[in-house]
Amino acid sequence: MHRSATDPRPRVLHLAQPVGGGVARVVLDLTKAQLTAGLRVTVACPGGELAERARELGAEVRGWRADRSPGAGLRDEVRRLTHLLGEVRPDLVHAHSAKAGLAGRLAVRGRVPTLFQPHAWSFEAVGGVTAALALTWERWGARWAHRVVCVSEAERTTGVHAGIRARYAVVPNGIDTEYFTPGRTESRAPLVVCVGRLCRQKGQDVLLRAWPEVLRQVPGARLALVGDGPDGEALRRIAPASVEFAGAVDDVRPWYRAADLVVLPSRWEGMALAPLEAMACGRPVLVTDVDGARESLPPGQAAHCLVPPGRPGALAGAVAGLLLDPELRASLGDRGRRHVQSTHDVRRTAEAVAELYRELLGGRPLMSFECRESIHS
Template sequence: MAGREQQIPTNRRLHVLHVSVPTSGGVATVATSYVRDQVERGWNVTVACPSRGDLGYSAREAGARVRWWRADAHESTLPGAVLRLKRIVNETGPDVVHLHGGRAGLVGRLVVRDRVPTVFQPHAWSFLAARSGIQGASLRWERYAARWTTELVCVSTTERQLGESLAIHAPTVVIPNGIDLAEYRPAGARDRVHARKLLGLEDVPTVVCVGALTVQKGQQDLLADWPSVRARVPEAQLVLVGDGPDRRALERLADEMEGVVFVGARTDVPLWLAAADVVAVPSRWEGMALVPLEAMACARSVVATDVNGIVDSVPTDAGAVVALDDPAGLSDALVHRLVDPELADEEGWQGRSHVETHHDVATSTRELARVYLRLVGARRGR
């Protein structure tokens, strides 16, 4: 909800343009939370994004204007995306442009060039996902484009530190991702049994992994060592919630394995988290993943990999953070919690306390609003 700590320094409402190519997953969820808050503040909010996925429709439902923007690399050339976004910017005349993710950050900064306050939020640096042949080019671009970044919003301290260590220099603020604590409620042992019954799952030791089925989210690493988990916990089941380009390959990998269930993309994620004894987050890179926060909010123990963003968000008493490319460490941590449910439950409640203190969406949206007001006030005061 709108805070009273600052007022918009003008007689008209602040107009914010959010630009994003991702329209589902964590980036879209975070962007939608900002849109909802800003509409509630009485601001004018426009979202420019592709028409696929959830973002545009959720933004429209929240009360924002939506401009469909064809910008995917596989469906639009860079010059075409630039021309289309330039038209949107000129027609909407925003006071602040907020660019979400690498593709929007590339196109948006080429268009705006800091002529109006420009907020860039990587949601994980683009060069982390780039193939080796273009990784260097992606890094060089981020260094260059920093001159057109009025404020860089990092979702974790480690994301900020990585950028600084690689000579990406722009005014920067860290705003950790937040989640809706009313939507993701703590679930006890009875809730776990009830959730499994509703979802048609066996009532056995259960690992849940939520995320797009892509290289980034690391399900292939989790599956590679799942037989080791099953050897020590023979009844254990692994539930993969999500869909994506790697689904067929992952299903082939799991074809000869026992206890692996693919359930596709779901809108009832809190229920699947409630069904878990432990939530696995085997990501290979992140900005700050939402799934560990959602799992902790549901009072579930988390076993995750030691990558940027996760180390900032999962405290040691809420689960385990294991080294990337350490399959034995990952499986050991999962087994330890499957055979000791009291430990897992205690970690889950510690995680809930941590999220309540550090990752409430109301806090993150309020901090972002303060950034906008500061930038717009400084620009108008020139």
């Protein structure tokens, strides 16, 4: 696992599973920036949207067969990855999310500089014995990560309090503020939009339980769930007629711009991308008080934009209150846009990751990671 003698440019291997949603977006943002900076970039993943888009960007893409969750196939997944590492010979491995972090660290075992980015801790997503096993692994596996990259200080604090002794770095999530821009598409009635994978983590079931009370206070309000996922059928069974299931969309900006309010009622996160995207589009957001949420909001907005997770009553009251106060929504949207521009631009994120790479590669100079082209174009 060493640099090619004929090409001195460092080679970065991004290892990812899952291959959609926020994880894919982060990998693609970094890939775009790193290719522009002159690095050689390989993305290893089980196909899907991530592989397709990374190939379009000009990265080398390697197929790595792996299920989303740990299981009986883990040994073969690690074996395949070990073989792939021998072929790619990366200078640095950047593993994204729990499954890639598990298999990647088992395959590399610290032999080359390794970054692990949890994108929310695995032990928060499960319960009982499974959570205990996940936590035990994270404590053990931290020795094989030269840096554990958290997307919020709250995510780092969760890891520390859980007994994960690691060399942490906090790099807040960023989004492309030149792609996500304000615009307004008027809707016929007050419109609430929730963007995210239809799964327990994102909490759409809590929002649906809150929705009848929202309708009682704001008759005629509409709710749109944008995204797909494993809980889609179950959510449709409990949704009233005023809820629209938009499915997965190629361009989410029209939904943000049409929204009077964007809501993400997550049960856990590291730092969600959807609220950042919505704020970049000038829309007010309402999020649950999970890891990264407070840090993603402008100072002073928590009182209006933050609710406890898993509480439909509190969520309903906050949604209705914001829908009934257009002046407050306009102010929140304006301040949110300015905050994201100054704090969560993807170019800042890419440069912070580049600095970590420089440290781990022994201070070898890298070209500027500034990238003015959008990965969405």
